[in-house]
Amino acid sequence: MGRRPHPRSQQGQKSPFPRLYGRHAVFAALDNPERSFRKLHVTHASAKTIVIPPGLTVQYGDDHDLGRLVPADAPHQGFVLEVDPLEPAWLGDILAEAQTDNDRRPILVLDQVTDPHNVGAIMRSALAFGARALVTQDRHSPSETGxxxxxxxxxxxxxxxCRVVNLARALDEIGEAGFWRIGLDGTADTDLETALGIARPALVMGAEGEGLRALTIERCDQLAKLPISAAMESLNVSNAAAIALYAAARRPA
Structure with a gap:
């Protein structure tokens, strides 16, 4: 799969490379053959619970030492791993792969969703419900951070x-590849279950409050809404994404 580097820094003590922290994030990174490591920071206690790859530089410290490397009050759990950023997937590769199989796994497209906690939570749901890929616009999405x-x-x-330069152009490519582009919008007349039908969907979601941009809406084949109570105006975007992904996954084969 073609990829390109995308280095950025994150909060905490300054570093030109992302620092991942916490047991799940660090362990998953260490198990990823496509991930390059720079330095592992651990406490002596946490080091006893991890298999350290040969050749990886290890720096030992106490909880306070590790806390200085990450954002304030970040729960590092005794693990901070400095890494090279992953190379983003190429959308063309994802679409080409979709032409070779017969499943209806969705692509999830985010329009200016910038909060890293939301994007991270959306990634978790996307993987859990079998999404094919996540697509964001490079300038309007968070970088890879802890x-x-x-x-x-x-x-x-x-x-x-997939981190694309032009989201509208990416949506054009997704449509040309045979995906039905469904924009999630609370004012739509059609519910998501009806819109999904038997299509291979691209679920397009906007930022909370602002919603989808006009240019993004123009690229959608259909707008749909989640069937939420009128007592609640909207959902957090990560919760809405989880529900939409579940709806796509539960359709009969």
Missing amino acids: ALARAASGALEHLPW
Whole structure:
């Protein structure tokens, strides 16, 4: 799969490379053959619970030492792993792969969802419900950080993440590849279950409050809504994504 590097820094003590923290995120990264490691920071106690790959530089410290490497109050659990960023998946590869199989796994497209905790949680749901890939616009999405990786609980290492320059153009390509592009919008007349039908869907979701941009809506084949109570105006985008992905996964084969 073609990929390209995308280095960025994160909060905590400054580093040009992402620092992943917490047991799930670090263990998943260490198990990922496509991940390159730079340095592992551990306490002496946590080091006893992990198999350290040969050749990996290890720095020992106490909880306070590790806490200085990550955002304030981040639950590092005795593990901080400095890594090279993963190379984003190429959308063309994802679409080409979709032409060779007969399943209806969805692609999930996020329009300006910028909170790393939301994107991480969405990744977790996307992997759990069998999504084919996540697509975001590079300029309007979070970078790979420890906060995102922790929220993803390992999904960052497994779910293909396509970071595109132009989201409208990417939606054009997705439509040309035979995906039915469904924009999630609370004002739509059609519910999501009806819109899904038997199509191979691309679920398109916007940021909370702002929703989908006009140019994104123009690229959607259909708008649909989740059947939530009128007593609640909307859901958190990560919760809405989980429900939409579940709805796509539960359709009869």
